[in-house]
Amino acid sequence: MSNLNDTVHRVTQRIVANSRDSRRRYLDLMDRERERQPDRNSLSCSNLAHGFAAALEDQQAIKTNRGPNLAIVTAYNDMLSAHQPYGTYPPQMKVWAREVGATAQVAGGTPAMCDGVTQGQDGMELSLFSRDVIALSTTVAMSHAMYDGMFLLGICDKIVPGLFMGAARFGHLPAIFIPSGPMPTGIGNKQKQKVRQLYAEGKATRAELLDSESASYHSPGTCTFYGTANSNQMMMEMMGLHIPGSAFVQPGTPLRQALTRAAVHRLAQIADDPAHSFARCIDEKAIVNAAVGLLATGGSTNHAIHLPAMARAAGIGFDWNDLAELSGVVPLVTRVYPNGSGDVNHFQDAGGMGYVIGTLLSEGLAHRDIVTVGGDDLSIYAQEPWLDGDALEWRDVGESGDPEMLRPASDPFQADGGMRLVEGNLGRACFKTSAVEPERWTVEAPCRVFETQAAVADAFSKGELDCDVVVVVRFQGPRANGMPELHKLTPPLGVLQDRGYRVALVTDGRMSGASGKVPAAIHCTPEALGGGPLARLRDGDVVRLCGKTGELSTTAELDAREPVVVTEDENGMGREFFAMFRANADSAEKGASSMLALAGL
Numbered sequence: 001m002s003n004l005n006d007t008v009h010r011v012t013q014r015i016v017a018n019s020r021d022s023r024r025r026y027l028d029l030m031d032r033e034r035e036r037q038p039d040r041n042s043l044s045c046s047n048l049a050h051g052f053a054a055a056l057e058d059q060q061a062i063k064t065n066r067g068p069n070l071a072i073v074t075a076y077n078d079m080l081s082a083h084q085p086y087g088t089y090p091p092q093m094k095v096w097a098r099e100v101g102a103t104a105q106v107a108g109g110t111p112a113m114c115d116g117v118t119q120g121q122d123g124m125e126l127s128l129f130s131r132d133v134i135a136l137s138t139t140v141a142m143s144h145a146m147y148d149g150m151f152l153l154g155i156c157d158k159i160v161p162g163l164f165m166g167a168a169r170f171g172h173l174p175a176i177f178i179p180s181g182p183m184p185t186g187i188g189n190k191q192k193q194k195v196r197q198l199y200a201e202g203k204a205t206r207a208e209l210l211d212s213e214s215a216s217y218h219s220p221g222t223c224t225f226y227g228t229a230n231s232n233q234m235m236m237e238m239m240g241l242h243i244p245g246s247a248f249v250q251p252g253t254p255l256r257q258a259l260t261r262a263a264v265h266r267l268a269q270i271a272d273d274p275a276h277s278f279a280r281c282i283d284e285k286a287i288v289n290a291a292v293g294l295l296a297t298g299g300s301t302n303h304a305i306h307l308p309a310m311a312r313a314a315g316i317g318f319d320w321n322d323l324a325e326l327s328g329v330v331p332l333v334t335r336v337y338p339n340g341s342g343d344v345n346h347f348q349d350a351g352g353m354g355y356v357i358g359t360l361l362s363e364g365l366a367h368r369d370i371v372t373v374g375g376d377d378l379s380i381y382a383q384e385p386w387l388d389g390d391a392l393e394w395r396d397v398g399e400s401g402d403p404e405m406l407r408p409a410s411d412p413f414q415a416d417g418g419m420r421l422v423e424g425n426l427g428r429a430c431f432k433t434s435a436v437e438p439e440r441w442t443v444e445a446p447c448r449v450f451e452t453q454a455a456v457a458d459a460f461s462k463g464e465l466d467c468d469v470v471v472v473v474r475f476q477g478p479r480a481n482g483m484p485e486l487h488k489l490t491p492p493l494g495v496l497q498d499r500g501y502r503v504a505l506v507t508d509g510r511m512s513g514a515s516g517k518v519p520a521a522i523h524c525t526p527e528a529l530g531g532g533p534l535a536r537l538r539d540g541d542v543v544r545l546c547g548k549t550g551e552l553s554t555t556a557e558l559d560a561r562e563p564v565v566v567t568e569d570e571n572g573m574g575r576e577f578f579a580m581f582r583a584n585a586d587s588a589e590k591g592a593s594s595m596l597a598l599a600g601l
Contacts, residue, residue, distance in 0.1 A: 005364045007329040008288065011322050012367070015284045018317045022601070023284070026171075026315025030279040034172035037145045041065055051146045058094070058103040062146075068271035070097055070264070071107035071147035073138050073163065075154035080114045082155040082222040082229060085180035085251040089153060089260065096261045102268035104151070108141025110134040110166075112159045115485055116223065120453060122573040124484035128510070129581040131158035131165070131306070132595040135313070138166025142173075148271040150175040150278070151263070155222055160232035161306040165596075168313035171279030174270045176243065176263045176373050177236045181250045183221030185345045192216045197498070200460070200491035221251045224343035226336035228306075231299035235307075237353045237381055238293035239286040240372025244394060245385040248348040258392040259385060266373060276371060279314065285367035287311045287318055288326070289378070292366050295323075295330040295417025296356060296409070298339040298434035301511060302485075304419065304523060309591025312601050320428065320589050324421035324550075330365055331412030332434050335405055338517075339435045342405050350401035351384075358382035358397060363409040422521050422545060424553030426506065426533045428589065429521035433547045436519050440497070441547035443504035443519055446540050447472045447554075451566050453488050460492040468502040470543040474534040475566045476509025477527025478585035478592035482578060485510045493518040504545045506552070508534055508588075521545050521552050523588040528563075535563035 016023075040048060040062070052062040062069055072093060076086035090106050097104040111130055118124040134154075142150065150173055152163040160177065167175045195212040198204035222229050233247035243263045249256045270276040287307065294303050304323060311318040333356060334340070336347045360366040361382055374380050383394040400406040407413055418434025433441055445468040450456050456473060459465050471493065477483055486509045496503045497518055505511075505520040508527040526532035537543070541556040570576060584594035 003364050004367070005329055007325060008292065008365060011325050012284055012288045015288065015316065015318055015322060019284060019315060022317060023315040027279060030172040030277070033170070034274065039065065039148065040069060040146050043145060051144060055103070055105060058098075058105075061103050067101040067103065068148035068268050069146055070102055070104040070149045070151060070267055070271065071142060072104055072151045072153065073107055073110065073141045073166075075110045075112035075134070075159045075163070077112055079117070080112050080156060081183060081217065081220055082180065083112050084220040086153050089178070092257075093151065093260070093264050096264040097268060100265050100268045102271070104264065105146070107144065107147060108137060110137035110141075110154070110159070110162065112154065112156060115157050116217065119485060120488040122575065125482040125575050126573070126578055127158060127485065128305075128478060128483045128592060129578050129594075131162040131309070132581060132593055134159055134162025135165035135595060138163055139169055142166070142170045147173065149173050149267045151267060152177045155179050155229050155232060157228040157232070157302060158306075160236065161310050164310045165313040167278055168282065168310075171282070171314065172274070172277055174267060174273070174276050174373065175241065175278040176267050177241045178260055178263050179233050179236070179242065179246055181221055181256055182224050182230065182248055182344050183217075183219045184250060185224055185343055186218050187212065187215040190341065196491045197495050200495055222344075224345055225338060226297070226299065226344055226347070228300035228302040230344050231294060231297070231303055234293050234297055234299060234353060235290040235303070237357065238289040238366065240281060240370055240374060240378055240381060242373070244374045244381045244383060245352070245354055247353050248344050249385070250345070255385060255387055258387060262392055270373065276373060281371045281373065282314045283370070284316055285370050287316050289366050289370065291318070291323055291326050292330050292360060293356065295327050295419055296332065296360060296365070297334045297336065298332055298418055298432075301419070301430055301432045301522060304430045305510070305588050305592050308589065309593050309596060312591055312593075312596050315601075320421045320430065323419055327417035327419045330417040331409050332414035332416070332418050333359055333407050333409050333412050335413055340405065342402070346402070346405055350405040351397045354382055354384040354397040355400060355406050359409040365409060420547050420550055422547065422550050422552040424551050425558060426543070426552045426554055427524045427526055429506070429524040429552055431519065431521050431545070431547050436517055436547070440519050442545070443470060443502050444542065444544040445470050445502055445504070447506070447537060447543045449474065449537050449539050451475050453486055456489055457492060460496070465492075465496055466499065466501065469496070470504045470506055470545065472534060472537055472543070473505070473507040473509060474528035474537070475568070476507055477525070477529055477532075478588060479582050480508070480527060480529040481568060481570070482575070482582055483510050483588065483592055487511065490518065506534070506543060506545065508532065519545060519547065524552070525587045525589050527588070531563040533558055536561045
């Protein structure tokens, strides 16, 4: 067993020290909640009767407290491809619960929006704050005090962080996340990217683009690029909240069904064990493991926002300094699209999360000694599940099945994790270097300043950006308009880069976990709304972004200028209902949450 890396140990200890008071308050609350609601029989007879009135064949078991009653919190809908398979889960899970003397009820549902549908549309301004809504929905589902454990059915971008945050407030109970797996591989990623860029240049028709996209996103299951949804699944494995090896097994397969059945049996087994409660599984070490996994796999930049918010919900303080310091020692061991050519199915076939966790543990880069829902430490997650006839078993992964996809931490693709903190007189921001060629990590050029994605597209179509340029898109922060992803910027900026120009993006908005090869300083804080530095930039100011030195600066004299003030129409598509979230949101680095801010967490 390797000793823990010094930097990983130091960062973990700093997080423990910085979180001491908040973590103690959280654990004290969880202990009080367990004592206050020891089981559903603490409810009045009227309360309890309401709770099992519709349970049909499970009525008697719930009434007589025959075994644990397990909550299903589901983010099912059949518009979101990753969540469509969940429609069949609850009836099956109820049967599997009865097999081990337990019962299961759908406690509630949460919304689940698809960022792929809302990209570039007004609905995207609801996206980030849907995470808080999902957390609130989870707490509503669990507020009935009928349950001895939680199943959390969710996969995609804001859904898993929201479920996690809601579950954390019921952390006296055990919880297992259940994924449904990625859709089969469609057309090659390079082909898809090529058609997008041709369309951005006016060289492909809308029909050709739609045919290409439909050949990529084509069936139930998670999108197969390594974006936020699949990064979520990686983090659940790194924190031990899945049945081991569950993340990337495709829907509708016997192995997928066996893993879900095992999750039901396991939650019933640990329902009465406080040592396996969510609050005890999720500690500072587990949060560090999630961050290490994010860095080692080149995961989504969205988790620079989500992970601090998730940690806060469990009384843990985690910030970009922690992420950046870990990035300095955690090597990049995977190349999954958009950081490589193969998708998550290829990743799974090459060894998947079992290989990643195994190599990180062997080099002392992850905490082995965390409590997981699968066992007493992380070791079992370094294996892969398989079916021996009808029996679910686990086995060693062995060597990488494809050295172009997966490498050992001792011989990585890149010496660091590729998530840099950049800062200077333009604020603090994140720069995902793992998807960018090293010769492009530094760009210094005059800037063009925009307030919308549409304005960037218009300038591109007119040829105004055919030069070395730093494109600044401001007033895209959480308080301005909900911090939408700006994924539609990627194709035109990619075209400019392919034409030979030095191009970079600076924004207080978000970019997708699927964002590609253009250097970008994102999540810039303080945001432009309220007078942040980006509000003082003007066209032509020279901006420098450097991933090597961690610099984000301008030579302009910002203090001598008044900030630009922009007001947007925030009505329509329900955006007016989210005004309270925008008005009270804290910074991106803290998690951009009004819910946590107002709760004093």
